[in-house]
Amino acid sequence: MSKLEEKTLKSEEIFSGKIISLHLQEVELPNGKTSKREIIKHPGAVAILAVTPENKIIMVEQYRKAIERTIVEIPAGKLEKGEEPDACARRELEEETGYVCESLELLTSFFTSPGFADEIVHVYLAKGLTKKEDSAALDEDEFVNLEELTLEEALQYVKEQKIYDAKTIYAVQYLQLQEALKK
Known part of the structure; x- marks a missing residue:
């Protein structure tokens, strides 16, 4: 101990x-x-950093009652009982955005608020995106607007607090770091 x-x-x-x-x-x-x-x-959750071949980040805008406002986020969702995180990531990506991916890479997992909650979020990078014509439907209590942002637009959204949650800020900073390492 x-x-x-x-x-x-x-x-x-x-x-x-x-x-x-x-x-x-x-x-x-x-x-x-x-x-x-x-x-x-909390059963845990996944979040998906999905980047199109045109280097656009797939985001969803949705109202979050807990903070009484709309924010822009990477697609995410909670794990169902017995569901593997990578299967959940594929399901949530399709449900929320209409995209499917060829492969997923686990970037990190982190506890959201370990002072009072055991929720863990697994963040994946989705590669080989394809938009489906007949994608799975959103949950009946879920309403989102799809956005595709460049890295520069996403960074501006962070400054403007349109992007205002940890998982999405992590994803944007991950891409920013990858760009910096290429130089």
Whole structure:
């Protein structure tokens, strides 16, 4: 056990929703005292950095109720029970954008807010994109506008806070770094 580790003494699920659950945990701190932790359990998600042969980044604009505004993001979605991340990435790419890809490369995985949630996001680079005529439909409660941005446009969107989430900023900065390494 790490000198910094907190030992769970008791855990109680106080909310179970469609996507998340909230647990109240009593923990023993490294100094022997106890404290409470509110932990959100999430099944995990994927995000897809999809770049067309014309070097356009496929993005979706959608309203996010939690922040009460519309933002532009790379396609993403939650893992279904038992679903592998790469299969989820292919499904979400097609559902949200109408594109399919020849291959996927895992770029990174990261915890979104480890102070209170266990959500992990797996970010993929999609290669060999093709637009399908009869793509899978969006979820019934999902409404998006498709955008295709150059790297310069995406960087401007970051400055303007049209792109305002960590996974998308990561993707834009990844492409910016790749461009810089080519020079």
